[in-house]
Amino acid sequence: MRRIRTSTKLKRMFVMGIILGAAAGILFTILIAYQVLSSDRAEFASANAELTKENESLKEQAMKTQAVENSAELLASDSDDWALALVNEDHPLDTSYAPAEMTEIDTERSVDSRIAEDLQNMMSDGAEQGLSMYVASAYRSYEQQRSVFSSTMQDWIYQGYSPLDAYDETKLSVAVPGTSEHATGLAVDIISSEYEALDDRQGDTEEQKWLMEHCWEYGFILRYPEDKGDVTGIIYEPWHYRYVGKDAAKEITEQGITLEEYLQQ
The missing domain is CATH 3.30.1380.10 (Muramoyl-pentapeptide Carboxypeptidase; domain 2)
Incomplete structure (x- = not known):
């Protein structure tokens, strides 16, 4: 009877070990994934900020180019303005x-x-x-x-x-x-x-x-x-x-x- 109980106890401990190991593995995987996601998000945010800055620069340049064209065009026109x-x-x-x-x-x-x-x-x-x-x-x-x-x-x-x-x-x-x-x-x-x-x-x-x-x-x-x-x-x-x-x-x-x-x- 004692051997059976000991065996059952060992089985439970073995199962708990497997469960805890799996849980630790999952937790580790989640932590790694979170770090990867955080890194990706940071890189994405940085890239997005850079693209936004570049876009604003291009937009400003386009507006100035348009302003150049408009000023000369308006001055040379027969418009009342x-x-x-x-x-x-x-x-x-x-x-x-x-x-x-x-x-x-x-x-x-x-x-x-x-x-x-x-x-x-x-x-x-x-x-x-x-x-x-x-x-x-x-x-x-x-x-x-x-x-x-x-x-x-x-x-x-x-x-x-x-x-x-x-x-x-x-x-x-x-x-x-x-x-x-x-x-x-x-x-x-x-x-x-x-x-x-x-x-x-x-x-x-x-x-x-x-x-x-x-x-x-x-x-x-x-x-x-x-x-x-x-x-x-x-x-x-x-x-x-x-x-x-x-x-x-x-x-x-x-x-x-x-x-x-x-x-x-």
Whole structure:
């Protein structure tokens, strides 16, 4: 009887050993599988993040490419909105673009012929008010803009800035080549004959005060107003005027907004 009980006990222990061994094996398999799954999930998440980043980059590049095409296409079209073409860092202009027809406003400066009459009227009316001002800069090709940008950047380097810091400082006041409104032929820099420096004090001259008050009547806006650098990407420039058409200029001036904000409405 004792042998039978001992044998039965041994059998139970043997069966329990098998069960426990199987359970341990299953648990080990589960742990390994979990680790594999965790590793796969991590790799998948990393790959997915990389693909998402790449996709966003491609999407951004596609949008910029489309913006280039749209700006040049709109400027060259007969559409009523040609004067509203947006050109800035996020909306670059095709580097080969040039106005189809240009009019010389003096021996060295030209503008898109479509704005020449309104510009000349604005300058003439200002002169009749006893103001003395002139167009210091008008249409600039891509190469000319690159020269201006490089020269300004070099000035910062001479002052002790690193090339990277000089670049960042330059782009606050000079558009990166390919993103300058001067390439459209619709932008002009007008300065006072009494004060020719391109700084904030230019805005205190009688000429700029008159222009800021009346430029909209001729289809122009002060393109880079004070306290709007976060929107335009360019610091206050009380000499840079952009033609947008008389209706848009009136609305933009009355609302105290920028071209970017106007086009987003």
